[in-house]
Amino acid sequence: MFTGLVEGLGVVRRLERGGEDLRLVVESPVSMGNDFSIGDSVAFNGCCLTLVEHHAMDSGGMSIVVEAGAETLQKTNLGDLEVGHAVNLERALKADARLGGHFVQGHIDGVGTIQKIERHGEWIDMTFKAAESLTQLMVEKGSIAVDGVSLTVVNVDADSFSVALIPHTLEETTLGDRKVGDAVNLETDVLGKYVQKLLAQRV
Structure with a gap:
C-alpha cells in the first residue's frame, strides 16, 4: 500500500531484457537513504514491484533492482523506459506514518x-x-x-x-x-x- 507521495526521483541505470521479462536497475536518490530490504514493495511510476537486489553506490544512493513480467509491461509504461530516464519512487506505507495522499495499491489499471x-x-x-x-x-x-x-x-x-x-x-x-x-x-x-x-x- 502506498500514498502517492513520491519520495524521490530514481534514474534508470540498466535494463536487462529476457524474453518477455524486464530486469530494471535504478539508482535511488541520496535523500531516500538506504532503508531498503530484499522483498520490499517499491512503487516505480506507481507500479508496485518487489525488490530483488540492492547495493550501496559511491554516489551515496542505492542501486535497487526489480523485475517486471509480461503482464506488467503490457499494462504499464515501464516497457518504454530507457537508460537515463527518471522514475517516481515510493516505498510502501508504514503503519505509523501520516497518510498525506490517498490509498494507492500500486496496481495499475x-x-x-x-x-x-x-x-x-x-x-x-x-x-x-x-x-x-x-x-x-x-x-x-x-x-x-x-x-x-x-x-x-x-x-x-x-x-x-x-x-x-x-x-x-x-x-x-x-x-x-x-x-x-x-x-x-x-x-x-x-x-x-x-x-x-x-x-x-x-x-
Missing part, C-alpha cells in the same frame, strides 16, 4: 496519454486521454494516481480528465518533464471499483 498542457504562471493544467472504463471510476475532486503521484481530479469526461499541478509536484516528480503524447500509468481510487462492482451485482 491502464495507461493514459497526455492530451494537453496549459501553463498558468507556475502552475500547469494537464489533460489526459483515458479509456472510458477508467473515467467511469473518476469523480471531480476525487483522487487519481498518475505515474504514482496522488492528484485531485479537476474535470472528467467520457474519455479524458484533467488535474492541476503545483510547482512542488512539477519539481519533485517526473510530471514536470512530461510532454503531450507521453504515456502515463493510471490507478483509479479503489473505493470506486468496489462501488461499481456492488452496483453491477444489484442490476
Whole structure:
C-alpha cells in the first residue's frame, strides 16, 4: 500500500531484457537513504514491484533492482523506459506514518496519454486521454494516481480528465518533464471499483 507521495526521483541505470521479462536497475536518490530490504514493495511510476537486489553506490544512493513480467509491461509504461530516464519512487506505507495522499495499491489499471498542457504562471493544467472504463471510476475532486503521484481530479469526461499541478509536484516528480503524447500509468481510487462492482451485482 502506498500514498502517492513520491519520495524521490530514481534514474534508470540498466535494463536487462529476457524474453518477455524486464530486469530494471535504478539508482535511488541520496535523500531516500538506504532503508531498503530484499522483498520490499517499491512503487516505480506507481507500479508496485518487489525488490530483488540492492547495493550501496559511491554516489551515496542505492542501486535497487526489480523485475517486471509480461503482464506488467503490457499494462504499464515501464516497457518504454530507457537508460537515463527518471522514475517516481515510493516505498510502501508504514503503519505509523501520516497518510498525506490517498490509498494507492500500486496496481495499475491502464495507461493514459497526455492530451494537453496549459501553463498558468507556475502552475500547469494537464489533460489526459483515458479509456472510458477508467473515467467511469473518476469523480471531480476525487483522487487519481498518475505515474504514482496522488492528484485531485479537476474535470472528467467520457474519455479524458484533467488535474492541476503545483510547482512542488512539477519539481519533485517526473510530471514536470512530461510532454503531450507521453504515456502515463493510471490507478483509479479503489473505493470506486468496489462501488461499481456492488452496483453491477444489484442490476
